[in-house]
Amino acid sequence: MVSVQYGHFAGLAAYVLWWVNAAMAVVSLLGIPYVQLKLQPPGIQHVPPAVLLPYIAALTSGAAGGVVCQYGNISARLQVPVIIVSYLEVGAGIAATISVYSIVFSKHYNRSIPTQDLVYQDMILCGPFGQGSFALQALGGVVMKSFGQYNRGVFLTAAAGTTIGYGVYTNAAVQLGKIMDSPAFKVWSTALLLMLLVLWFMNQIFTVKGIITGKLLGLDHGWRWRYLPESVSAGEESKDA
Structure with a gap:
């Protein structure tokens, strides 16, 4: 754990920095698409995959929330708000990503719109679902422990945590390799x-x-x-x- 290796305050420092990062990610998620809609010309030809970057920022923040709770050695009382906000970031990021994916793919299927000069941006399409997958797996692991320790109300309990807990692609493959202890996934993630x-x-x-x-x-x-x-x-x- 971070706090074991670098001291207890290292986990708290990572916790505080995560909240700063989460605030910036939410501002990016809400602000940048609005500015793009106001400034860019109309038409799907002006919707490159780069518009996904604010959503990737939110998904990355959600994944980082799971990592901080897992390795920061902070109390369940501090973990629960991080988990809830992280799930909200993942939900907003995935929902917005799906809508943009349909636009990007429709542009690719429209042969009258040239996309050769922007083909390098297609790699961005791998980011949202990879980070989202990793975020859900990382958060699922900490939910089962922190909800049981917090144990308040109906939702924030051990029983609910078990249900929720089992609900960039490279990160997801690495995490799958750890969860399943699968040599195949470990080799694939290394590749x-x-x-x-x-x-x-x-x-x-x-x-x-x-x-x-x-x-x-x-x-x-x-x-x-x-x-x-x-x-x-x-x-x-x-x-x-």
Whole structure:
């Protein structure tokens, strides 16, 4: 546990930082989609997979809530609010993700809308359900313990915790490997982790390349636009005139 290895205050520090992160995730979940709807032009062609990022933030926060409760060695009284808020984040994130998925897939099936330049964003589609799966498994583990210790009312009891407890994809595979003690899932999660590292390095390489060429920043002529021939510049000026 975090508190055993680094002291009791380490768990409390992680607990406080989680609440800060949860507040930012909720603001992102509610605010960023609203701003996007107000500023972006209408039409499904302007709905890239990147719009899922605020929902992934909420799902990641929900998953982190389960991790903090599991390893932070904090009391059940402090765990229960985290669990409830985490489940609310997961519910909101999954529901919003499903609606956006339908839009993104409809855009892909519409052959008249070009999507080749944004194909790299399709990897984002793996994020919500992977994080959501991990969050549900992590929260399910702490619910069965913390609800029994809290034991108040009708919902926050050991009996309800047992029912609720058994209710990014790499994280889900890793967690499944731990829960099932399955060598197959452990090998599969290791392979996924290696693939994730390769993709991360490739992403960094292409990001640097895109910045150097200017393509990533939307520069049609790259960073060399100022070195265009004078005849071309003069022609453009006369055309504008």
